[in-house]
Amino acid sequence: MDSAIDRHLRCPRTLSRRASDDYRPPFPIVVARAHEDVTQVVMAYLGVQYRGDEHRAEARETLRRIVGQFGLDDGPGHHDTTHHRDAQGRDNLVAVGYWRDPERYRRWSARPEVAGWWDADERLRAGVGVFREVVMPRVDGFETLYPFTDGLPGVGAVLDGVSDEVQEHAYWGAMRDRIPRSQTDRMTGSGELEVRGDPAGRAVVVGHDDVALIRSGQDWSGTEPGERELYLEEVEPELREAMDFLRDRGERLGCYSNRYVRNVHLDGRPLDATYAISHWRSLDRLERWAESHPTHLSLFVAYVRRAKRLPRLRLYHEVSVVGADDQSYEYVNCHPATGLLRDARRPD
Amino acid sequence: MDSAIDRHLRCPRTLSRRASDDYRPPFPIVVARAHEDVTQVVMAYLGVQYRGDEHRAEARETLRRIVGQFGLDDGPGHHDTTHHRDAQGRDNLVAVGYWRDPERYRRWSARPEVAGWWDADERLRAGVGVFREVVMPRVDGFETLYPFTDGLPGVGAVLDGVSDEVQEHAYWGAMRDRIPRSQTDRMTGSGELEVRGDPAGRAVVVGHDDVALIRSGQDWSGTEPGERELYLEEVEPELREAMDFLRDRGERLGCYSNRYVRNVHLDGRPLDATYAISHWRSLDRLERWAESHPTHLSLFVAYVRRAKRLPRLRLYHEVSVVGADDQSYEYVNCHPATGLLRDARRPD
Numbered sequence: 001m002d003s004a005i006d007r008h009l010r011c012p013r014t015l016s017r018r019a020s021d022d023y024r025p026p027f028p029i030v031v032a033r034a035h036e037d038v039t040q041v042v043m044a045y046l047g048v049q050y051r052g053d054e055h056r057a058e059a060r061e062t063l064r065r066i067v068g069q070f071g072l073d074d075g076p077g078h079h080d081t082t083h084h085r086d087a088q089g090r091d092n093l094v095a096v097g098y099w100r101d102p103e104r105y106r107r108w109s110a111r112p113e114v115a116g117w118w119d120a121d122e123r124l125r126a127g128v129g130v131f132r133e134v135v136m137p138r139v140d141g142f143e144t145l146y147p148f149t150d151g152l153p154g155v156g157a158v159l160d161g162v163s164d165e166v167q168e169h170a171y172w173g174a175m176r177d178r179i180p181r182s183q184t185d186r187m188t189g190s191g192e193l194e195v196r197g198d199p200a201g202r203a204v205v206v207g208h209d210d211v212a213l214i215r216s217g218q219d220w221s222g223t224e225p226g227e228r229e230l231y232l233e234e235v236e237p238e239l240r241e242a243m244d245f246l247r248d249r250g251e252r253l254g255c256y257s258n259r260y261v262r263n264v265h266l267d268g269r270p271l272d273a274t275y276a277i278s279h280w281r282s283l284d285r286l287e288r289w290a291e292s293h294p295t296h297l298s299l300f301v302a303y304v305r306r307a308k309r310l311p312r313l314r315l316y317h318e319v320s321v322v323g324a325d326d327q328s329y330e331y332v333n334c335h336p337a338t339g340l341l342r343d344a345r346r347p348d
Numbered sequence: 349m350d351s352a353i354d355r356h357l358r359c360p361r362t363l364s365r366r367a368s369d370d371y372r373p374p375f376p377i378v379v380a381r382a383h384e385d386v387t388q389v390v391m392a393y394l395g396v397q398y399r400g401d402e403h404r405a406e407a408r409e410t411l412r413r414i415v416g417q418f419g420l421d422d423g424p425g426h427h428d429t430t431h432h433r434d435a436q437g438r439d440n441l442v443a444v445g446y447w448r449d450p451e452r453y454r455r456w457s458a459r460p461e462v463a464g465w466w467d468a469d470e471r472l473r474a475g476v477g478v479f480r481e482v483v484m485p486r487v488d489g490f491e492t493l494y495p496f497t498d499g500l501p502g503v504g505a506v507l508d509g510v511s512d513e514v515q516e517h518a519y520w521g522a523m524r525d526r527i528p529r530s531q532t533d534r535m536t537g538s539g540e541l542e543v544r545g546d547p548a549g550r551a552v553v554v555g556h557d558d559v560a561l562i563r564s565g566q567d568w569s570g571t572e573p574g575e576r577e578l579y580l581e582e583v584e585p586e587l588r589e590a591m592d593f594l595r596d597r598g599e600r601l602g603c604y605s606n607r608y609v610r611n612v613h614l615d616g617r618p619l620d621a622t623y624a625i626s627h628w629r630s631l632d633r634l635e636r637w638a639e640s641h642p643t644h645l646s647l648f649v650a651y652v653r654r655a656k657r658l659p660r661l662r663l664y665h666e667v668s669v670v671g672a673d674d675q676s677y678e679y680v681n682c683h684p685a686t687g688l689l690r691d692a693r694r695p696d
Contacts, residue, residue: 015364018521020534020632172520172639173366186368284368291520291639294649301642301649 002164004031004178009140014184018173028165031178032144032156034100040138041155042099043213043320044076044109045277049092049129049334056091056268059128063093064266066130069117070097074108078157082261082275083268087247088335094261096277100158102136109134118330124201129334133279135213135327137320141187143178145169146316154215154275154318172291175319176283187212187321189282193256193344199336205344207327211256212283212319217275219314228272230306231313238302242295243276250278253293254285256343279340283321350512352379352526357488362532366521376513379526380492380504382448388486389503390447391561391668392424392457393625397440397477397682404439404616407476411441412614417465418445422456426505430609430623431616435595436683442609444625448506450484466678472549477682481627483561483675485668489535491526493517494664501621502563502666520639523667524631535560535669537630541604541692547684553692555675559604560631560667565623567662576620578654579661586650590643591624598626601641602633604691627688631669 001024003010046066050059063081070079076097084092099105108114117123123130146152149162156162168177176182191208218239220231243260250258258278263271280286290296303310329340336342349372351358394414398407411429418427424445432440447453456462465471471478494500497510504510516525524530539556566587568579591608598606606626611619628634638644651658677688684690 016362018366020536022536023632170640171636188368188370284371288519292518292652294653297645297649297652301645304640304645305642 002166004143004163004166004168005180005183006033006163008036009180011180011183015182015186017168017177017182019168019171019177023167023171025167025170027170028147029169030146030149030162030164031166032146032152032159033161033163034139034159038100038139038159040102040136040326041142041158042076042097042102042105042134042136043155044097044099044105045094045133046097047092047094047131047133047339049086049090049131049338050127051090055127058126059091059093060266060268062126062128062130063095065117066095067266069114070095072108072111072113074104074111076105076108076158078154080153081264081266083264083270084259084261086259086338088337090335092259093264094259098155098158105136118332123332126333129332129338131329131331131334131339133329133339135211135320135322137322137326140180141322142318142320143175144316144318145178148314148316153217153219153316156316156318172287176287179283179319179321181321187283189284191324193340194347195341195344196347199331199341202332203330203341205329205331205340207322207324207329207340209324210282210321211327212280212286212321213278214280214286214317214319215275215277216317217273217315219273220312221272222314223310223312227310227312230309235299235302235306235310238295238299239276242293242299245293245295246278246289250289251343253289254281255289256280257339283319286319350514352491352511352514352516353528353531354381354511356384357528359528359531363530363534365516365525365530367516367519367525371515371519373515373518375518376495377517378494378497378510378512379514380494380500380507381509381511382487382507386448386487386507388450388484388674389490389506390424390445390450390453390482390484391503392445392447392453393442393481394445395440395442395479395481395687397434397438397479397686398475399438403475406474407439407441408614408616410474410476410478411443413465414443415614417462418443420456420459420461422452422459424453424456424506426502428501429612429614431612431618432607432609434607434686436685438683440607441612442607446503446506453484466680471680474681477680477686479677479679479682479687481677481687483559483668483670485670485674488528489670490666490668491523492664492666493523493526496662496664501565501567501664504664504666520635524635527631527667527669529669535631537632539672541688542695543689543692544695547679547689550680551678551689553677553679553688555670555672555677555688557672558630558669559675560628560634560669561626562628562634562665562667563623563625564665565621565663567621568660569620570662571658571660575658575660578657583647583650583654583658586643586647587624590641590647593641593643594626594637598637599691601637602629603637604628605687631667634667
C-alpha cells in the first residue's frame, strides 16, 4: 500500500490527512508517478468556437491548424481533441496539449508559427473564435486517479508510470489528501478573476491563487455491448444532468466554467469517450459540490450501484490547484460567457 | 459563528479539522451545551423483547415497570420509549434513560428495586426477554446536532442549553470535527466484542475501546399535512431501506447493531417520531457507510431535494465514542442475535 504523495514530495505535515494510517480502501487505485526532474507540467486547452453549420468547415480547419502546430519542435508530449456545445448554443472544438516541462511549452508557444498565428489580427476577423486556457500546475499541486495502469489519458500520458495501489481514495477528502501541498496548505484561494481587453474581441482573464480544475473522464470504448448500454442508458444521463447543472448554475457554487466534452477525431467523428473539464474558485468549492450536491450524489449512487457490472468502463481524473502566475486565459472573437470570461469582473 | 467544541473542551491540536477557518456552512445548526461540571453522561437503553400477541401484555407491563423504576431517586433526567421489530421478527420495547452524572446512574442502578429486579432469576423464567445496553460517553467523546433550539430530544434534554450557530456541519467529517477528542485522537477503535455467559440465558457483552453509536432522529409531529405526506411517502421509505440494509447486512461494514425504532406511548400508541440507534466498531466505519453507501446517499439525496418543503420536520442526532470501561451490555432470555450479542465472539 503506497501513498498517493510520492516519496520526494513528502514533507513534515502541519495539516493531517483525513485517512487514518490503518485505513484500507475497498478497491485498488493507482496514481501517475513522475521522475524527480519533473517540477511543473502544462495543460493547454486550445479552443475553436463557432456557430452553425456554415462555420463548421472553418472551425475544423482551425482545429487542424492548432493540432498541426503541436507537431512543431517543443510541442506537447500528448494531446486529445474534443467537441462540446456550450450554454449559449455555440459549438466548440478543443485540443488539449500536455507538456512535462514548462520551458518547452514556452519555447513552443513563442515560435512564430504559434505566437504569430494567435496574435494575428486575422483571428479577430475570422468566422470562428479561438481561445487558449493554459494552466501550469507544479508537481506539489496536482493529483491523478486511475483504476487501470495502461494507456493513461491526460497528464498521465506525459509522466513516467504509475504507483502501487494507493491508500488515499474512496473517501471524501481523498482528492485533497493526494495533492502534496495539502500536507501544509489548505489551498483556500483568494482574489477574483479579472478581465482585461475587450470581451467581444480579444480579452485575457487574469486568474487568482489556488484556482482548481478537474478533468474527470469516462471511456467506454472497451466495454461489451451490454455494459455499454448500461453505462449509456443508466449512468450517462445522470452525468449529463450533473454537468448541465454545473454549466448553467455553477457560478454561485464557485464553478467558473464546466465543459462536458466528447472526444473526437480531427475529422469530427466521435470517439467512445467523454470528460468533464471544470474550473473552480478553490478546491474546497469543488469538494463541497461533489460531496453534497444532489446531482453529483445521484450520479455517484447510479454508478456505485452498477460498478460491478461496468468492469471495462474506464473512469479517471486529474485535479490541479494552480497559482495566479501559473495560469493564462485568452479569448479572441468568442462570446463573452466563454470559459472563465463569464465570471471575471472588469477592473474598476 | 461558534465552534461545536465548547470553549472549555478545546485543546492544542495534533490533528487538524477538515473545515478551514473561513468555511461557512450553508444553513444554521446548533449543538447542545453543558456546564463545565458535566464530565460524563449516561445513556441506558433498557429493552423488553417478546414474540407474538400472547406476550404483548407481559412486555408492556415489563416496560411499565422499567419506566416506573426511572421515577425512583437518582433516576434519569429524561427518557423516551420506543417499539421496533428486529431482524428475527421479535418485537422490542425499549426505554432509554439519560443521566448527566454517572454517579447518580450508579446509585440508581444499584438500588434494590432496580438491581434486584434485573438480577432476579425470574427474568430467566419470564415470557419476555430483557436487555440493558448502557454507555457512558465522556464530554470529550460525544456530539449533538440540532436545526432547532427548543425541546431537545435525547441527551440534549439533560444538558444546559444550546450553542450559537456552529461552523462544523454540512460536510462529511463534520461529525468527527464536532467531537472534542478528535482534536488529538483518531478514535480508531481496537479489539473486538466478547460474550460471556449464556447467550440464550443471561449473557454480557464486553465492549472494546472507541465503540461508536449514533442516534439519528426524525420527528414529524409538527408538520402540516402536505409536509407530513411528503416525508412519509418520499423520504421515509428511503430511510427504511437504508436502515433495513444496516440491520441485515451491516456486520461486514462494522455495524454491530441497528434499530430503527418508533417512539411510542407507554400504552403502545405510536408517536409521530422515529429514530435509528446503531452501534459501530469505530467512528470511521460509521463515516464510511454514511458517506459512500448507496442506501444512505439515496436517502441523503431524497431529503436534500425536498428539504425546503420540509420546514417543520425535526431531524437531529447524537453521536458518542466510548471507552471499553464505559460500556456494559447485558441480555437476559433474549435471542442470540439481539443487539451487540450478534457480533460478539466467544472467548477461546
